Amino acid sequence: MSSKGEHQTVPLSVLLKRELASEKVERPEISHGQASQIKKGEDLIFIKTECQRVAGDGVSTYSVFALFDGHNGSAAAMYSKENLLNNVLAAVPSDLSRDEWVAALPRALVAGFVKTDKDLQERAQTSGTTVTFMIIEGWVITVASVGDSRCILESAEGEIYYLSADHRLECNVEERERITASGGEVGRLNTGGGTEFGPLRCWPGGLCLSRSIGDMDVGEFIVPVPYVKQVKLSTAGGRLIISSDGVWDALSAEAALDCCRGMPADASASQIVKEAVQVKGLRDDTTCIVIDMQPPEKPTPTLPPPKKPGKGVFMSMFRKKPSESSSQTEKEYCEPDMVEELFEEGSAMLSERLDSKYPLCNMFKLFMCAVCQVELKPREGISIHADVLNSGKLRPWDGPFLCSTCQDKKEAMEGKRPSGDGRYSSGSD
Template sequence: MATVNSCMFSISHATSQCSVKGEDVLLTKSFDKGDIYVICDGHLGVDAANFVRDHIVEEMLSRWPSQLPNWRNRAEVESHAAALQKAVCEAFAQTEIQWLARRHIAGTTLTVVLISGNLVTSANVGDSAAVIDSGETILELTDSHRIQTHTQEKARLEASQCHIAQLGFHLEGPAKPRDPGIGPLRVWPGGLCVSRSIGDLLSGSEIVPLPHIKQVLLPEQGSRIILASDGLWDVLHHRKAVLLVRPLPTSEAASALLSCSAAAGAHKRLINDDTTIIVIDIMPSASSPHTRTSLTKVSTGTELQNPLSQDSPQESSAQSCWMSCFSSTALPEVISSRQASSRKASISSSVNVSSVFQKDLVVLADVDCLEAFPDIRAMVQQASWGLHSQEDLGPSCKLDFALPLPETMLSLGPPHSFTPHGSEVSTSSTLSALRDTKPHCSDNATVMYKDMRAQYSEKVGTMGGVDSYISGTEVKPVLGVADSASSYDKVR
């Protein structure tokens, strides 16, 4: 597919994916105003992730500023960027409202990268991260909302009287005070280990869908962006991931990262998580028209699409331009999202503020939508009022089957009977059900939970945020990638 980038950039991307639980989804889309890249990592199944993938782009495009700026006019670009911030935040919020209206308990992370002209906009809730490499600087474009590592988000939840604790030793809900726990800190009920997401109805109204947004201006030599779910970042540091694939062209970088992720996970004796990777190269275009090429690879290594052959002069030219960014022998500094926010003024003071094109990345904005757009927060609260209360989810439904799951999956309603760990749980207690919308009411609730039981009975699954292996009537705890202490090697 050939398109024209008004800032003389050629954009190519490659994807690679390995599915273990089947809860990661991705989307790439080019349109007349730019390119959109999306990764969702689902919780409690893939339903929320699929819904978000199918709706978020439409919500963003319907709010996109009607006219593009003159990309060589800094003032126009900044005005356009500010309008885009609110458009993206509203799109996240509206997607949340539409999903909650379905009364479904599943949730998902959401990370979006938008490229329009020489402006890159990244927005995220959850822990699917994106990093940009200019050759001079490696910059985190996202802010991880893991409660374990984000002190501000942890403090926000605690100030709202949220119950934060590790998983209990017997996988029966949160660890009691002074009792040993397993894995990272989580918010209860639900056991979610991130403070922001789309959906996750059980975790309460303080789990918000409002993203952190970062916007940067691309340098004249272009940049590379790596966008991935936590299956990659839990085993590879941002800096290591970037440097590992620097010598590789777009078409090979994504699959190489997937292989490195699998090897690193095996070396650390970690259970593989779903891993989804998008590598985006934004390079000076050698000629016009400027091409966007797409190469998709899955874990089998099968090439699904390759518009340009290896001998194509367009691809060779673009790759040589990208590699020329790294002629310097000095290794770039890694700047985290929170460091970039505090250093924004000093970074901006070193550039010509009237010029759009610079020698390195320029951080244009670093915005927490929860603070910047209180009106959107109020809109979400009003639309979801009552849904997060377990008593108000809907009419009572009976579960008339034995459910061999940890207590976290039975925290959907009033107190219930729970037999000792390792034996089968039997309940006929009433649960607050998901009313009103199909297929979540009355007898259909039984069907839904039977489907969930079948879905997770013979594979690794996420139950209330807990990685478990369910076999017969026995629940065997397994420390997944996110539960390993060594996985929290975060950039500071």
């Protein structure tokens, strides 16, 4: 892989061909497989391929792959599986070009995760779930995650990239500091005699994770704001793996990839689950999704029938031959196998995650709640900058805006009101 400081000269002929083909986005061939061994029945998978961004055109398609690892029951995982995609799409402005749509996904994913969590709490569900949610559009991969169900990517060159964050308190110092600053406590189980054991947990509640959807019985500093990473894969392709902690507690990323090398996606998912269970036994639900992205197969061009000898042969004697040097240059040049990072953000602060501007053609979205998408009447919305002390560019009358209940949730997540105060009851707006 080329280093950042190196520049590869692209032949002019290649640039011209790209310009002519700019309207046609070459899409990868996507194959996938899934496998699971059940212990508690709390792992759920959501897969939806060939979704249409513009209804009826048959071209603007994208695919969604998601894994939900529930705890304290499967209700939160089930609710998230059924509602998260719709909540994300509702936060994307309409009438966007393809590039604008892809660029809007990171913000829409944040809004969709928070709305799903808020709606789940209104139903008084105490279960919770990790979420790793992937959208593939062309060669662009966008992953949003809360919890510890990791997602990895191996490029065709063999480089491994981590597309999710691990929100276990045991290994995430920043999250421990955020929780204690918001009023929570972090510590291990205590036997009563001063002896501590087990992983670090958040109290009250005793959850080992700092981010999830649900978990109403735990402090609101356990937030649903996802870490989001967006990358563009080269046309050489690659392999993606999304797995629950039942896999990652037993296998490293390298071991998971190596144990199924050369296998198709469906067989690979089964092999990874089998390897993980052999290492640690079936102590928890063990689930895996494997997605392969490969260059599309180009049809073999049909050869024209041979021409009869005659005038054509005579004329070909005087026809100018194409330059061998230019055709050779085009043949030798190929797209470098690189994974380009487009976006990465992991802040738990909504004022930082929802601050990106909408395109001008969608300014009307500023008069809707940036999280739950309800229409706001004049002077009804609360700016996400209302309580930001930093002056200058951030002004309290600037959008985006939140409705009152989403503002309450924002303040609770940031530790600005006591945990449990103002919890959403069924039927509240």
